[in-house]
Amino acid sequence: MVKGNSPSELVGRIAFHALVIGGFAVIVLPLVLVVWLSFVSDAILTVPPDGYSFRWYAEMFRQPQFMDGFATSLIVALVATLAGLALTIPASFVLARMAFRGRDAILHLLMSPLIVPAIVIGSALYMMFVEVEIRTGLPITGSVWGLAAGHVLLTIPWSIRLVSANLVGVNPSVEEAALSLGATPLATALRITLPIVWPGVVAAALFSFVVSFGNLEVSLFLVSAGETTLPIAVLQYLQWKINPTVAAVSVLQIVVVGTGLLLTSRFVNLARTV
Amino acid sequence: MPIELDRRLFTLGLGTSLVAGAAGMGRARAASGRVVVGTWGGDYQGLQQRHIVDPLLTPQGVDVVFDTANDTVRRTKLMSERRLPRGSMDVACLTNAGSYQMAANGVFDEIDEDRVPNLKHVLPKLRTSYSAPHIYTGRVILYNPEIITKAPTSYADLWNPEYAGKVGVIDIQYQTTIESAAMIAGGSLSDYEPGKDKLLELKEMGVRIYPTNEAMAQALASGECAMCIMWQARGNMWKRAGLPIEIAIPEEGVVLYVSDMSVPKNARNKDAAYAYLNAMLDPGPQRAFAEAMGYAPTIDNADLPPELAKEVALPPEVQDSFLVQDQEYLLENDAQLQDWWNRVFKA
Numbered sequence: 236m237v238k239g240n241s242p243s244e245l246v247g248r249i250a251f252h253a254l255v256i257g258g259f260a261v262i263v264l265p266l267v268l269v270v271w272l273s274f275v276s277d278a279i280l281t282v283p284p285d286g287y288s289f290r291w292y293a294e295m296f297r298q299p300q301f302m303d304g305f306a307t308s309l310i311v312a313l314v315a316t317l318a319g320l321a322l323t324i325p326a327s328f329v330l331a332r333m334a335f336r337g338r339d340a341i342l343h344l345l346m347s348p349l350i351v352p353a354i355v356i357g358s359a360l361y362m363m364f365v366e367v368e369i370r371t372g373l374p375i376t377g378s379v380w381g382l383a384a385g386h387v388l389l390t391i392p393w394s395i396r397l398v399s400a401n402l403v404g405v406n407p408s409v410e411e412a413a414l415s416l417g418a419t420p421l422a423t424a425l426r427i428t429l430p431i432v433w434p435g436v437v438a439a440a441l442f443s444f445v446v447s448f449g450n451l452e453v454s455l456f457l458v459s460a461g462e463t464t465l466p467i468a469v470l471q472y473l474q475w476k477i478n479p480t481v482a483a484v485s486v487l488q489i490v491v492v493g494t495g496l497l498l499t500s501r502f503v504n505l506a507r508t509v
Numbered sequence: 510m511p512i513e514l515d516r517r518l519f520t521l522g523l524g525t526s527l528v529a530g531a532a533g534m535g536r537a538r539a540a541s542g543r544v545v546v547g548t549w550g551g552d553y554q555g556l557q558q559r560h561i562v563d564p565l566l567t568p569q570g571v572d573v574v575f576d577t578a579n580d581t582v583r584r585t586k587l588m589s590e591r592r593l594p595r596g597s598m599d600v601a602c603l604t605n606a607g608s609y610q611m612a613a614n615g616v617f618d619e620i621d622e623d624r625v626p627n628l629k630h631v632l633p634k635l636r637t638s639y640s641a642p643h644i645y646t647g648r649v650i651l652y653n654p655e656i657i658t659k660a661p662t663s664y665a666d667l668w669n670p671e672y673a674g675k676v677g678v679i680d681i682q683y684q685t686t687i688e689s690a691a692m693i694a695g696g697s698l699s700d701y702e703p704g705k706d707k708l709l710e711l712k713e714m715g716v717r718i719y720p721t722n723e724a725m726a727q728a729l730a731s732g733e734c735a736m737c738i739m740w741q742a743r744g745n746m747w748k749r750a751g752l753p754i755e756i757a758i759p760e761e762g763v764v765l766y767v768s769d770m771s772v773p774k775n776a777r778n779k780d781a782a783y784a785y786l787n788a789m790l791d792p793g794p795q796r797a798f799a800e801a802m803g804y805a806p807t808i809d810n811a812d813l814p815p816e817l818a819k820e821v822a823l824p825p826e827v828q829d830s831f832l833v834q835d836q837e838y839l840l841e842n843d844a845q846l847q848d849w850w851n852r853v854f855k856a
Contacts, residue, residue, distance in 0.1 A: 273679045279730045300550060300577075323787045358585055365589045376590070377576070377597045456586070460576035460597065471550025471577055475802065477723045478750075 267488060273482035280474045280479070291483040301484055304468035309491075311454075311464065312447040318388030319443050320436065327395055329426065331402035342395070349392040353452035360385050361456040382457040390443035391503055397442065401435030402428070434503040441499050445492055518546040538783035541570040545777075547598040550577035552802060557789070562799035565788040571781045580607050587616045588775060596775035599782040601706055602643065605767040609836035612639035624783035627790035629809040631817075634831050640769035641786045644804035646742035647763035647823050647831070651754045656735035661757045665693045666735055668711060674778040677717040677734035679725050683850040684843065685764070688834070689738050699771070699835045701846060708854055718855060740766050745803030747819055757849060763823055764832045767807075 262279055272280065276288040295301050323345075348356060364376045375381055405428055411424040428438070451466035458464060463471075465488065469481050518582035542686075547813055548554050554575050562573045576598055578586075583598075584607050590596040591614070603611065617639040622628050625641060635642040650661045656675060661667070667676045671730070678686045682769065690711070691697065691704030717734055719725045722743060728734035729752050744756045772782045797811055805821045806813065822828075844849060 279747075279752065281730055300554070322750070358589075361586065362589045363757060365593060369592055376593070420693075455578050455582045458577075460547075461574040463550065464576050467577060470579070471554070473723070474549050474579065475552040475728055476746075485821050 259321065269482050269485045269489070272479045273486045275479055278478040290401055294478075294480045295487070296481045297470075298472070298480070299462055299466065300468040300471070304463045305487070307458075307462050308448050308465040311379075311383055311386055312444045315447040316384035316440050316443040318387045319394050320440060322387070323391055323394035323439070324398055324436065325367075326400040327402055328428075330395070330431045333398045345395045345509075346392045348388050351396050353389070353450065354455075355454035356388065357453040360453070364457075377457075377459040379462065382459065382462075385453045385457045386447040386450065388445050389453060393442040393446060394439040397435045397439040398432060401432040404433050419440040437499055437503045441495060444495065448462065448492070451486070455473060523824040535730070539780075540566075541783055542778050543572045543574060544599045544781035544785055545574050545576050545597060546600040546602065546785060547576045547578065547583045548600075548602040549579060550575070553602075556798055557794075558803055560794040561785070561788050561791075564793065564796075565784065565791060569784065571784060575787070580604055581605075584611060587611055588614060590773075590775065590810045591616055591752075593775055594634065595777050596773045598773055599776040599778050600785050601771050601773060603769055603771065604639075605640070605642075605765075605769050606767040606834065606839060607834055608637070608640045608771050610793075610830055610840055611771065612637070616852055618774050618776070618779070620772070620786070621710070621783060624780075625787045627787050627808065630810045631790065632807060632809060634833065635765070635767055635807050641772040641790060642796050642807040643768045643770050643789055644802070645765050645767040645807055646804050646821075647765055647803070647827070648738060648742045648759075649727065649741045649744060649763065650759055651737050651739045651744045652746070652757060652758040653732065653735040653753050654755050655753060656732065660755065660850075661736065662760050663693065664689045664738070664761055664786070665761045667738070668693075668707075668714070668775075671716065672736060673714040676711065676714075677719050677725055677728055677736040677737045678711075679722060679737070679739075680718055680720045680850075681722070684737070684839065685855075686738060687846055687850065688764065689759075689761075692759075698764070699834060699838045701842065703851060705853070711815070712854060726750075726752065741823070742766075742803040742805075742821070749803070758823065758827055760828050763827050764834060767833075768804075 236354070237502070254416050273291055274284040274287045274289070275284040276290060277284050326345065330338060361376065364381050368374060410423050411426055412429045414420065418426070449466060450464075451470060454464045454467055458467060465484070469484055472481055472484075513838075520549055522814055533792075546557070548557065554577060557575070558573075566573055576583075578644045583601055583603060586597065586603060588611070590598075601608075601611070601617075619638050620628070620641060628636075628641060631642060635645060650664070650666070652661055654660070657672060666672075687701045687704040687708060688698065690702070690707040691701040694703040694707035696703035700704065704826070717728065718735070719728055722739075724735055725734065725739070726747055727736070729747065734755075741756060744754060746754075748754060753802060770786055771785070776782050790808055792806075792811050795808055795811040796813060796817075799806055799811070799817055803821050805823070
């Protein structure tokens with residue numbers, strides 16, 4: 236931006252900076268408040284607080300459901316991310332590279348988990364699993380595979396959008412060059428195209444992980460007996476108690492997701508990809 | 510090699526089986542194996558683990574697994590699974606409204622009293638044919654004695670113009686709020702309609718509406734709100750957390766909240782499910798829930814320490830006039846009550 240010195244340009248520049256700072260404040264303030272709340276010593280918040288302590292972090296580690304839920308959420312999110320990418324990378328190649336009747340319809344279908352409320356997806360999947368079990372006798376209700384399948388569904392729209400958006404930007408002449416030099420279509424996809432769209436794949440993996448890790452509604456119906464995910468453990472804790480332990484748990488979640496973002500940004504420039 | 514089963518051998522085998530079967534009849538069936546308990550999580554589940562599972566069921570060889578979710582999810586699962594020969598839950602924890610709804614839909618077994626001997630200690634007002642009551646509490650008035658200097662005696666005190674602007678209601682408690690208003694406006698537990706106009710009067714007076722129980726706790730802590738309708742157990746918890754509140758009992762009567770446990774018809778391990786129900790009605794776990802959560806025991810032999818009894822149980826004279834919600838009325842009217850609350854009262 237070229238800096239002008241006329242009064243109107245000065246006002247414009249101040250307004251622009253105010254908007255940027257305001258926008259960042261809206262995004263960051265909830266995170267700051269959660270971190271602050273996790274260190275407040277009062278069970279029920281009063282302003283100003285009586286003091287600060289680590290007691291809610293100690294309480295968090297005393298509650299086995301938070302640690303178990305954290306482990307389950309982590310595993311389910313990793314499985315859903317990998318399975319989601321295994322499905323959506325080939326699908327994105329087809330959607331971005333081929334023109335065929337019904338292409339748009341398929342794209343919209345793959346985006347539909349974003350449109351349907353997650354609680355509806357969860358209950359509908361559960362009812363479907365029950366129907367399948369009645370007809371086949373296969374014990375799939377309340378199995379860990381059902382939960383993972385539900386989460387894969389949640390990751391699909393993000394992966395499809397991010398990977399296909401990157402594929403559209405690839406210059407076809409690079410692929411044509413590889414093909415004309417004797418590479419097979421599979422080798423071209425794996426050794427030429429995939430490295431070019433790699434930032435998009437990493438971004439898709441990151442978004443998928445975050446969406447799955449934080450999901451409550453789908454998990455509520457599909458989690459198996461004896462298992463719990465972190466968001467369910469937080470909800471259930473709040474049902475009977477109010478104190479900042481859940482803020483401490485949220486800080487743990489922020490740290491996990493934040494670390495993922497920082498690590499990813501070392502390898503991929505997310506700002507240019509997303 | 511196929512086994513040749515001749516007539517004599519078959520008759521001998523059948524006779525042996527019948528004798529063995531007859532000898533087994535009349536004996537209590539020993540519970541063992543895996544039992545899945547559909548329950549709320551958090552403290553409610555933790556206390557069940559520590560006071561029901563560890564001391565009473567693990568030694569019997571019963572392996573308890575919790576299926577953690579909220580009431581709504583559990584009801585949806587129970588309804589979806591009705592046609593499955595083997596359901597996912599052996600015991601379902603629900604509010605009394607939820608268990609009534611499920612029983613009306615044919616989800617639950619009639620409780621076999623011979624398999625739950627502790628049922629004979631359950632307070633008669635809390636008994637149903639399809640559930641065993643686990644904990645209960647009554648609906649009361651919470652007030653801040655520094656602001657509301659004269660202790661309330663009736664729900665009508667919330668309408669006292671002196672306290673205008675200091676009274677709060679909770680959005681998710683729309684049903685009980687309309688019900689309480691109906692109780693002082695000529696309605697009843699089977700007719701909430703008069704409560705609607707009464708609540709509109711409270712709205713005119715500037716009632717504060719809080720989204721959740723937690724938001725109400727914050728408002729009571731800060732003094733922004735000084736009087737509300739709430740469950741006594743929640744009031745006990747808040748008092749323990751240091752909120753400046755006292756509990757008052759409305760003269761219109763105390764309506765009960767009961768948390769139930771039931772056994773679905775398609776439970777996989779009914780012996781263990783009934784053993785679970787019996788164990789949760791033991792005095793030990795009942796005392797533990799009263800101590801930790803401020804709910805009253807559902808049995809007459811809990812033998813609470815006097816101080817705890819004073820805190821969690823309602824006075825004996827009130828216990829005679831306990832009121833139980835009309836679940837049939839609520840099942841038919843809940844949707845329109847919620848609609849009125851959202852579109853008229855909150856508008």
